[in-house]
Amino acid sequence: MTLSIGMLARRAGAKVQTIRYYEQIGLMAEPIRTYGGQRRYEEDAVKRLSFIRHARALGFSLDQIRNLLELADDPKRDCTAADSIAREHLAAVKAKIAALNSLKRELIRMVDCCDGTDTAHCRVIETLANHDLCASPNHEPVQ
Amino acid sequence: MTLSIGMLARRAGAKVQTIRYYEQIGLMAEPIRTYGGQRRYEEDAVKRLSFIRHARALGFSLDQIRNLLELADDPKRDCTAADSIAREHLAAVKAKIAALNSLKRELIRMVDCCDGTDTAHCRVIETLANHDLCASPNHEPVQ
DNA sequence: CTTGAACCTACATCTATTGTAGAAATAAGA
DNA sequence: TCTTATTTCTACAATAGATGTAGGTTCAAG
Ligand SMILES: [Zn+2]
Ligand SMILES: [Zn+2]
Ligand SMILES: [Zn+2]
Ligand SMILES: [Zn+2]
Numbered sequence: 001m002t003l004s005i006g007m008l009a010r011r012a013g014a015k016v017q018t019i020r021y022y023e024q025i026g027l028m029a030e031p032i033r034t035y036g037g038q039r040r041y042e043e044d045a046v047k048r049l050s051f052i053r054h055a056r057a058l059g060f061s062l063d064q065i066r067n068l069l070e071l072a073d074d075p076k077r078d079c080t081a082a083d084s085i086a087r088e089h090l091a092a093v094k095a096k097i098a099a100l101n102s103l104k105r106e107l108i109r110m111v112d113c114c115d116g117t118d119t120a121h122c123r124v125i126e127t128l129a130n131h132d133l134c135a136s137p138n139h140e141p142v143q
Numbered sequence: 144m145t146l147s148i149g150m151l152a153r154r155a156g157a158k159v160q161t162i163r164y165y166e167q168i169g170l171m172a173e174p175i176r177t178y179g180g181q182r183r184y185e186e187d188a189v190k191r192l193s194f195i196r197h198a199r200a201l202g203f204s205l206d207q208i209r210n211l212l213e214l215a216d217d218p219k220r221d222c223t224a225a226d227s228i229a230r231e232h233l234a235a236v237k238a239k240i241a242a243l244n245s246l247k248r249e250l251i252r253m254v255d256c257c258d259g260t261d262t263a264h265c266r267v268i269e270t271l272a273n274h275d276l277c278a279s280p281n282h283e284p285v286q
Numbered sequence: 287c288t289t290g291a292a293c294c295t296a297c298a299t300c301t302a303t304t305g306t307a308g309a310a311a312t313a314a315g316a
Numbered sequence: 317t318c319t320t321a322t323t324t325c326t327a328c329a330a331t332a333g334a335t336g337t338a339g340g341t342t343c344a345a346g
Contacts, residue, residue: 004343006292016293017335025333036342038293047272055271057282059246062333072268079265083257086267090250097243100236103202107233114226122222124229125215128198129190139200143302147312149323159324160304168302179311181324205302286333 002032002040012049019049027052027066060089099140106134145175145183155192162192170195170209203232242283249277 022028031039055065071082114123127133165171174182198208257266270276
Protein backbone atom coordinates (compact mmCIF):
# COMPACT_ATOMS: atom_id res chain seq x y z
CA MET A 1 0.00 0.00 0.00
CA THR A 2 1.44 3.31 -1.08
CA LEU A 3 0.37 6.85 -0.26
CA SER A 4 -0.36 9.78 -2.54
CA ILE A 5 1.29 13.06 -1.63
CA GLY A 6 -2.01 14.37 -0.27
CA MET A 7 -2.42 11.37 2.02
CA LEU A 8 1.17 11.71 3.21
CA ALA A 9 0.50 15.38 3.90
CA ARG A 10 -2.54 14.56 6.03
CA ARG A 11 -0.73 11.79 7.89
CA ALA A 12 2.26 13.92 8.81
CA GLY A 13 0.63 17.31 9.21
CA ALA A 14 2.27 19.11 6.31
CA LYS A 15 1.16 20.95 3.19
CA VAL A 16 1.54 19.20 -0.14
CA GLN A 17 3.72 22.03 -1.42
CA THR A 18 5.96 21.70 1.58
CA ILE A 19 6.61 18.04 0.82
CA ARG A 20 7.57 18.87 -2.75
CA TYR A 21 9.80 21.62 -1.40
CA TYR A 22 11.53 19.19 0.97
CA GLU A 23 12.09 16.85 -1.94
CA GLN A 24 13.52 19.68 -4.00
CA ILE A 25 16.09 20.59 -1.35
CA GLY A 26 16.99 16.93 -0.78
CA LEU A 27 15.45 16.54 2.65
CA MET A 28 12.93 13.95 1.50
CA ALA A 29 13.97 11.26 -0.99
CA GLU A 30 12.39 11.22 -4.43
CA PRO A 31 9.59 8.65 -4.23
CA ILE A 32 8.49 6.27 -6.94
CA ARG A 33 5.99 7.55 -9.47
CA THR A 34 2.86 6.15 -11.08
CA TYR A 35 2.85 5.73 -14.85
CA GLY A 36 1.07 9.06 -14.97
CA GLY A 37 3.88 10.72 -13.01
CA GLN A 38 2.28 11.10 -9.58
CA ARG A 39 4.30 10.49 -6.42
CA ARG A 40 3.66 7.39 -4.35
CA TYR A 41 5.16 7.08 -0.88
CA GLU A 42 5.97 4.14 1.38
CA GLU A 43 5.09 4.09 5.04
CA ASP A 44 8.57 5.22 6.15
CA ALA A 45 8.04 8.57 4.43
CA VAL A 46 5.40 9.33 7.07
CA LYS A 47 7.99 8.78 9.80
CA ARG A 48 10.60 10.92 8.15
CA LEU A 49 8.22 13.75 7.37
CA SER A 50 6.75 13.65 10.88
CA PHE A 51 10.27 13.86 12.29
CA ILE A 52 10.98 16.90 10.12
CA ARG A 53 7.71 18.65 11.02
CA HIS A 54 8.17 17.95 14.72
CA ALA A 55 11.74 19.24 14.66
CA ARG A 56 10.52 22.34 12.78
CA ALA A 57 7.82 22.85 15.40
CA LEU A 58 10.59 22.78 17.97
CA GLY A 59 12.43 25.46 16.04
CA PHE A 60 15.29 23.49 14.48
CA SER A 61 16.48 24.76 11.11
CA LEU A 62 16.19 22.55 8.05
CA ASP A 63 19.97 22.31 8.00
CA GLN A 64 20.06 21.07 11.58
CA ILE A 65 17.26 18.64 10.77
CA ARG A 66 19.19 17.36 7.78
CA ASN A 67 22.12 16.59 10.07
CA LEU A 68 19.93 15.03 12.74
CA LEU A 69 18.31 12.72 10.16
CA GLU A 70 21.68 11.66 8.90
CA LEU A 71 22.78 10.83 12.43
CA ALA A 72 19.55 9.00 13.18
CA ASP A 73 20.11 6.82 10.11
CA ASP A 74 23.29 5.49 11.70
CA PRO A 75 22.01 3.87 14.93
CA LYS A 76 25.35 2.61 16.21
CA ARG A 77 26.91 6.04 16.11
CA ASP A 78 27.67 7.93 19.32
CA CYS A 79 24.90 10.46 19.84
CA THR A 80 27.16 13.29 20.99
CA ALA A 81 26.73 15.02 17.64
CA ALA A 82 22.94 14.90 17.87
CA ASP A 83 22.98 16.18 21.42
CA SER A 84 25.22 19.07 20.54
CA ILE A 85 22.91 20.14 17.72
CA ALA A 86 20.11 20.27 20.28
CA ARG A 87 22.30 22.14 22.76
CA GLU A 88 23.35 24.61 20.05
CA HIS A 89 19.71 25.22 19.24
CA LEU A 90 18.88 25.61 22.92
CA ALA A 91 21.60 28.22 23.23
CA ALA A 92 20.16 30.11 20.24
CA VAL A 93 16.69 29.98 21.77
CA LYS A 94 18.00 31.32 25.06
CA ALA A 95 19.80 34.14 23.28
CA LYS A 96 16.66 35.03 21.35
CA ILE A 97 14.62 35.08 24.54
CA ALA A 98 17.15 37.41 26.15
CA ALA A 99 17.07 39.78 23.16
CA LEU A 100 13.27 39.76 23.10
CA ASN A 101 13.07 40.43 26.83
CA SER A 102 15.26 43.45 26.32
CA LEU A 103 12.93 44.66 23.54
CA LYS A 104 9.95 43.97 25.74
CA ARG A 105 11.26 46.15 28.57
CA GLU A 106 11.97 48.97 26.12
CA LEU A 107 8.53 48.71 24.52
CA ILE A 108 6.79 48.70 27.88
CA ARG A 109 8.69 51.84 28.84
CA MET A 110 7.67 53.55 25.61
CA VAL A 111 4.03 52.65 25.90
CA ASP A 112 3.74 53.39 29.61
CA CYS A 113 5.50 56.75 29.42
CA CYS A 114 3.24 58.15 26.71
CA ASP A 115 0.61 60.51 28.06
CA GLY A 116 -1.32 60.15 24.82
CA THR A 117 -1.88 63.64 23.49
CA ASP A 118 -0.69 64.48 19.95
CA THR A 119 2.08 62.81 17.96
CA ALA A 120 4.31 65.84 18.50
CA HIS A 121 4.58 64.80 22.15
CA CYS A 122 4.15 61.04 21.77
CA ARG A 123 6.69 59.13 23.80
CA VAL A 124 6.62 56.27 21.29
CA ILE A 125 7.55 58.55 18.39
CA GLU A 126 10.07 60.45 20.48
CA THR A 127 11.83 57.30 21.62
CA LEU A 128 12.04 55.90 18.11
CA ALA A 129 13.51 59.22 16.96
CA ASN A 130 16.04 59.33 19.76
CA HIS A 131 17.86 56.33 21.19
CA ASP A 132 19.02 58.42 24.16
CA LEU A 133 15.54 57.96 25.58
CA CYS A 134 16.11 54.19 25.67
CA ALA A 135 17.14 52.45 28.87
CA SER A 136 19.47 49.89 27.26
CA PRO A 137 22.70 51.21 25.74
CA ASN A 138 22.20 49.16 22.58
CA HIS A 139 19.73 46.72 21.02
CA GLU A 140 20.82 43.23 20.04
CA PRO A 141 19.48 42.08 16.68
CA VAL A 142 16.62 39.66 17.33
CA GLN A 143 16.50 37.34 14.36
CA MET B 144 25.66 70.87 2.22
CA THR B 145 24.35 67.56 0.88
CA LEU B 146 25.36 64.03 1.71
CA SER B 147 26.32 61.16 -0.57
CA ILE B 148 24.61 57.84 0.09
CA GLY B 149 27.75 56.51 1.76
CA MET B 150 27.92 59.46 4.15
CA LEU B 151 24.23 59.06 4.97
CA ALA B 152 24.84 55.38 5.63
CA ARG B 153 27.63 56.16 8.06
CA ARG B 154 25.64 58.88 9.81
CA ALA B 155 22.57 56.71 10.35
CA GLY B 156 24.17 53.31 10.83
CA ALA B 157 22.86 51.59 7.73
CA LYS B 158 24.29 49.83 4.70
CA VAL B 159 24.25 51.68 1.39
CA GLN B 160 22.24 48.87 -0.19
CA THR B 161 19.69 49.10 2.56
CA ILE B 162 19.11 52.79 1.85
CA ARG B 163 18.55 52.08 -1.84
CA TYR B 164 16.16 49.30 -0.82
CA TYR B 165 14.18 51.65 1.44
CA GLU B 166 13.92 54.08 -1.46
CA GLN B 167 12.72 51.31 -3.74
CA ILE B 168 9.88 50.31 -1.39
CA GLY B 169 8.93 53.95 -0.81
CA LEU B 170 10.10 54.20 2.78
CA MET B 171 12.71 56.85 1.98
CA ALA B 172 11.92 59.60 -0.53
CA GLU B 173 13.83 59.75 -3.79
CA PRO B 174 16.59 62.30 -3.23
CA ILE B 175 17.94 64.76 -5.75
CA ARG B 176 20.69 63.55 -8.06
CA THR B 177 23.95 65.01 -9.27
CA TYR B 178 24.39 65.54 -13.02
CA GLY B 179 26.18 62.21 -13.01
CA GLY B 180 23.18 60.50 -11.42
CA GLN B 181 24.42 60.02 -7.85
CA ARG B 182 22.07 60.52 -4.91
CA ARG B 183 22.50 63.58 -2.70
CA TYR B 184 20.67 63.81 0.61
CA GLU B 185 19.61 66.67 2.85
CA GLU B 186 20.08 66.62 6.59
CA ASP B 187 16.53 65.45 7.29
CA ALA B 188 17.24 62.14 5.54
CA VAL B 189 19.60 61.33 8.42
CA LYS B 190 16.75 61.78 10.88
CA ARG B 191 14.33 59.69 8.91
CA LEU B 192 16.80 56.87 8.30
CA SER B 193 17.90 56.89 11.95
CA PHE B 194 14.25 56.59 12.98
CA ILE B 195 13.81 53.62 10.68
CA ARG B 196 16.97 51.86 11.86
CA HIS B 197 16.13 52.45 15.50
CA ALA B 198 12.60 51.13 15.04
CA ARG B 199 14.02 48.11 13.22
CA ALA B 200 16.45 47.54 16.10
CA LEU B 201 13.42 47.51 18.37
CA GLY B 202 11.84 44.87 16.17
CA PHE B 203 9.13 46.86 14.38
CA SER B 204 8.32 45.68 10.86
CA LEU B 205 8.88 47.97 7.91
CA ASP B 206 5.13 48.19 7.49
CA GLN B 207 4.67 49.32 11.08
CA ILE B 208 7.49 51.80 10.61
CA ARG B 209 5.88 53.15 7.47
CA ASN B 210 2.72 53.83 9.47
CA LEU B 211 4.61 55.34 12.39
CA LEU B 212 6.46 57.72 10.07
CA GLU B 213 3.22 58.80 8.48
CA LEU B 214 1.75 59.52 11.90
CA ALA B 215 4.87 61.36 13.02
CA ASP B 216 4.61 63.61 9.96
CA ASP B 217 1.28 64.88 11.26
CA PRO B 218 2.19 66.40 14.64
CA LYS B 219 -1.25 67.62 15.61
CA ARG B 220 -2.77 64.19 15.26
CA ASP B 221 -3.85 62.22 18.31
CA CYS B 222 -1.12 59.68 19.04
CA THR B 223 -3.46 56.80 19.87
CA ALA B 224 -2.67 55.15 16.56
CA ALA B 225 1.07 55.31 17.18
CA ASP B 226 0.67 53.93 20.66
CA SER B 227 -1.44 51.04 19.48
CA ILE B 228 1.17 50.06 16.90
CA ALA B 229 3.68 49.89 19.73
CA ARG B 230 1.27 47.94 21.91
CA GLU B 231 0.53 45.55 19.07
CA HIS B 232 4.26 44.98 18.61
CA LEU B 233 4.69 44.50 22.35
CA ALA B 234 1.97 41.86 22.33
CA ALA B 235 3.72 40.05 19.47
CA VAL B 236 7.02 40.17 21.35
CA LYS B 237 5.38 38.76 24.46
CA ALA B 238 3.78 35.97 22.44
CA LYS B 239 7.10 35.13 20.84
CA ILE B 240 8.80 35.02 24.24
CA ALA B 241 6.11 32.66 25.53
CA ALA B 242 6.49 30.36 22.52
CA LEU B 243 10.28 30.38 22.86
CA ASN B 244 10.10 29.63 26.58
CA SER B 245 7.96 26.62 25.78
CA LEU B 246 10.56 25.46 23.24
CA LYS B 247 13.31 26.09 25.74
CA ARG B 248 11.70 23.85 28.37
CA GLU B 249 11.23 21.10 25.81
CA LEU B 250 14.81 21.37 24.56
CA ILE B 251 16.19 21.27 28.09
CA ARG B 252 14.17 18.14 28.76
CA MET B 253 15.51 16.50 25.62
CA VAL B 254 19.10 17.37 26.30
CA ASP B 255 19.00 16.53 30.00
CA CYS B 256 17.24 13.20 29.53
CA CYS B 257 19.76 11.84 27.04
CA ASP B 258 22.22 9.43 28.59
CA GLY B 259 24.49 9.84 25.59
CA THR B 260 25.16 6.38 24.22
CA ASP B 261 24.34 5.66 20.56
CA THR B 262 21.81 7.40 18.35
CA ALA B 263 19.52 4.36 18.55
CA HIS B 264 18.88 5.32 22.17
CA CYS B 265 19.37 9.07 21.97
CA ARG B 266 16.63 10.95 23.76
CA VAL B 267 16.98 13.88 21.37
CA ILE B 268 16.36 11.69 18.31
CA GLU B 269 13.62 9.76 20.08
CA THR B 270 11.76 12.89 21.11
CA LEU B 271 11.93 14.39 17.64
CA ALA B 272 10.58 11.13 16.25
CA ASN B 273 7.75 10.97 18.77
CA HIS B 274 5.84 13.95 20.09
CA ASP B 275 4.33 11.78 22.86
CA LEU B 276 7.67 12.18 24.64
CA CYS B 277 7.12 15.94 24.79
CA ALA B 278 5.76 17.63 27.89
CA SER B 279 3.64 20.22 26.11
CA PRO B 280 0.57 18.98 24.22
CA ASN B 281 1.40 21.12 21.19
CA HIS B 282 4.04 23.55 19.97
CA GLU B 283 3.09 27.08 18.97
CA PRO B 284 4.78 28.29 15.80
CA VAL B 285 7.57 30.66 16.80
CA GLN B 286 7.95 33.10 13.92
C1' DC C 287 -17.34 7.17 -20.02
C1' DT C 288 -17.71 11.11 -17.38
C1' DT C 289 -16.56 14.13 -13.91
C1' DG C 290 -14.58 16.25 -9.98
C1' DA C 291 -10.84 15.98 -6.99
C1' DA C 292 -6.16 15.60 -6.66
C1' DC C 293 -1.96 16.03 -8.82
C1' DC C 294 1.80 17.84 -12.00
C1' DT C 295 5.53 21.62 -13.22
C1' DA C 296 7.13 26.12 -13.16
C1' DC C 297 7.06 30.33 -11.44
C1' DA C 298 5.95 34.15 -8.20
C1' DT C 299 5.49 35.84 -3.54
C1' DC C 300 6.51 36.93 1.30
C1' DT C 301 10.32 39.75 4.94
C1' DA C 302 14.37 42.45 5.22
C1' DT C 303 18.16 42.73 3.78
C1' DT C 304 22.93 41.54 1.62
C1' DG C 305 26.07 40.35 -2.16
C1' DT C 306 27.61 40.58 -6.86
C1' DA C 307 29.16 42.15 -11.58
C1' DG C 308 30.35 45.45 -14.66
C1' DA C 309 30.20 50.12 -15.75
C1' DA C 310 30.26 55.11 -14.62
C1' DA C 311 31.10 59.15 -11.61
C1' DT C 312 33.57 61.60 -8.28
C1' DA C 313 37.34 63.60 -5.43
C1' DA C 314 41.96 64.14 -4.41
C1' DG C 315 46.67 64.38 -5.64
C1' DA C 316 50.49 65.20 -9.19
C1' DT D 317 44.75 68.77 -16.72
C1' DC D 318 45.46 63.91 -15.99
C1' DT D 319 45.45 59.89 -13.27
C1' DT D 320 43.78 56.93 -10.01
C1' DA D 321 41.44 55.12 -6.05
C1' DT D 322 37.16 55.20 -4.03
C1' DT D 323 32.46 55.51 -4.41
C1' DT D 324 28.39 55.07 -6.76
C1' DC D 325 25.24 53.35 -10.30
C1' DT D 326 21.74 49.59 -12.07
C1' DA D 327 20.17 45.10 -12.29
C1' DC D 328 20.02 40.80 -10.67
C1' DA D 329 20.58 36.80 -7.42
C1' DA D 330 20.60 34.85 -2.88
C1' DT D 331 19.24 34.04 1.95
C1' DA D 332 15.06 30.76 5.06
C1' DG D 333 11.03 28.32 4.77
C1' DA D 334 7.60 27.91 3.03
C1' DT D 335 3.00 29.22 0.42
C1' DG D 336 0.14 30.64 -3.64
C1' DT D 337 -1.01 30.50 -8.50
C1' DA D 338 -1.81 29.19 -13.41
C1' DG D 339 -2.61 26.04 -16.72
C1' DG D 340 -2.60 21.48 -17.73
C1' DT D 341 -2.83 16.21 -16.59
C1' DT D 342 -4.09 12.01 -13.96
C1' DC D 343 -6.76 9.34 -10.96
C1' DA D 344 -10.70 7.09 -8.89
C1' DA D 345 -15.47 6.62 -8.23
C1' DG D 346 -19.97 6.16 -10.20
ZN1 LIG E 1 1.78 58.34 22.21
ZN1 LIG F 1 17.14 52.63 21.55
ZN1 LIG G 1 21.69 11.77 22.73
ZN1 LIG H 1 6.54 17.67 20.63
